[in-house]
Amino acid sequence: MVHLISKCLVKASPPPKHPAGQKCHLATWDLAKLSSNYIQKGHLYANVPATISIDNIIHNLKTSLSTTLHHFYPLAGRFSSQHELDSDGKVTGTFVFIDCNNEGAEFVHAEAKSISVEDVLAPNSDVPIFIQSFFQLDGASNYDGHSFSLVAVQLTVLADGIFLACSFNHAAADGTSFWHFMNTWAEISRTKTTVPSRPPVLDRYFMDGVKPPLKLPVSHESDFIDRFSPPPLREKMFHFTSEAIAKLKAKANEESGTNNISSYQSISALIWRCISRARRLPADKLTTCRVSIQNRTRLEPPLSPNYFGNSYNVLSMTALAGELLGNGIGWAAGRIHEAVVAHKDDTIRVIMRNWMESPVFSKLSLVDESTVAISSSPRFDMYGCEFGWGKAVALRSGSANKVDGKVMYYPGWEGGGSVDLEVCLLPKFMTALESDPEFKDVVSPAVPLHLP
Known part of the structure; x- marks a missing residue:
C-alpha cells in the first residue's frame, strides 16, 4: 500500500x-x-x-x-x-x-x-x-x-x-x-x-x-541489547474530554482527602486499575504501574527547559491486584502522587550513582502481563508543529516500543486539557477493557473525526 x-x-x-x-x-x-x-x-x-x-x-x-x-x-x-x-x-x-x-x-x-x-x-x-x-x-x-x-x-x-x-x-x-x-x-x-x-x-x-x-x-x-518482538497486539486510541477528566480528578482527590492529585495521576491510576481488571489477575498477583517523570525541573539547580538529551526516570508503583481493585481510584492515584512528590534532586542523584555502579538498560521484555507502562505526556506541544500547511488533524505512532500494557499520552486535538491515550494490549485484554464499566464511564465513545 x-x-x-x-x-x-x-x-x-x-x-x-x-x-x-x-x-x-x-x-x-x-x-x-x-x-x-x-x-x-x-x-x-x-x-x-x-x-x-x-x-x-x-x-x-x-x-x-x-x-x-x-x-x-x-x-x-x-x-x-x-x-x-x-x-x-x-x-x-x-x-x-x-x-x-x-x-x-x-x-x-x-x-x-x-x-x-x-x-x-x-x-x-x-x-x-x-x-x-x-x-x-x-x-x-x-x-x-x-x-x-x-x-x-x-x-x-x-x-x-x-x-x-x-x-x-x-x-x-x-x-x-x-x-x-x-x-x-x-x-x-x-x-x-x-x-x-x-x-x-x-x-x-x-x-x-x-x-x-x-x-x-x-x-x-x-x-545488553534486547531484540524483543511482542506477540500480535491490538492498538486503540481513546479520547478523554476535559469535562470527563475534571470529574475523574475531583473523584480521586475526594477519595484521597486532598486536592493535590493531578489529572495525569488520575488518568494513570484509572488505566492501571482497568487494565489490571481486564487481565483478570489473581488477587495476590503483584501489579506494577510505571510512569515516566521528567528531571529537568526537579534537579537543583534545574536544567534548562531547552536541555537536549535524555533527562527522565521511570517511577514504579506496585500493589497486589486485590488491593488495587479493592480500593477506589483515589487510592491508586495517591500511590502515584506520593512517588511523584518524592522524586526530588537527592533521589535523582542516588539513582544516577546506582546506575553508574550497576548499569540497567531499558528492555521491552521486562514489561510483563502484570505491568502497565505509561509514557509520553499530554503537555508536549505536539499540535504546535505547523509546517506551513495548517494544523495536524491527528497524531499516531509506529510499532516501536509497543508491548502488552503500553500506554502513551497525547494532548487532545481540541485542547482545553483533553487527552488521547494510545493503548496496546493483547486482543483478549483489549476486548475486556472496552467493556469495563469504570473505563467506559470516563472515556468518550469514539475518537473524534477532526476534519473541516
Missing part, C-alpha cells in the same frame, strides 16, 4: 562549526536507552491547500530540516564505540558516544494513494496496521544508531492528505527534546527563519564529580 518514491540524506547546513570528529558524550540517562527502540511519532495533515504542491512541500521540508540540524547537529551524526582492553587484549569496557560527523538524517518520500485520511483516523476501530509502514527503522534498537541515521523522516502522500513521520533515536534524546526538535523544525519551515526562538542546550549533564566518557562494563552488544 505504501510505495517508496525517493530516499536521500539531509545534512546540516551550514555545517556545524566544531573540530572534525567532535564527540558528543552520552550521560547515564542516554546510555540506559541503548537497548530500546527509536521514538516514532507522526502527524496526519488533511486538506493541504491546492496552491502548495507536493514538490514544494518536500523541498521546503528538506531545506528547513537542513537548517534545523545545524542547531541540533548531534542528530546529523552517528553513534561510535571504543573498547577498553586489558593487557591480554580482552575487552573490559565500552564507551559509546555520538560522532558529530554530519553524515546526515534520512529523508524518504513515499506514496499511499489508496489510503485516505479517514482510513488513518479509523474512528471507532483499532489503529490500522498499515500506519507502521509510514515510519522508517521499524524494529531498530537505539544502539543501531552506529549504522542508521539518528533521525529518519518519511513523508507519505495519501489520497487526500499527507502523513509526516519521524523516527528519532531515543538514546540521543528524550520525548521533551524530540518535540523541541520537531517544533523548531516546524518553526523554521513555516517562518523561513534561520535562528530558532528556542535554541537547544547541547552540553550534556553529568553529576557533580563525574566526567565523561562513561564506561559500560560490557564487551559486546549482545551483553
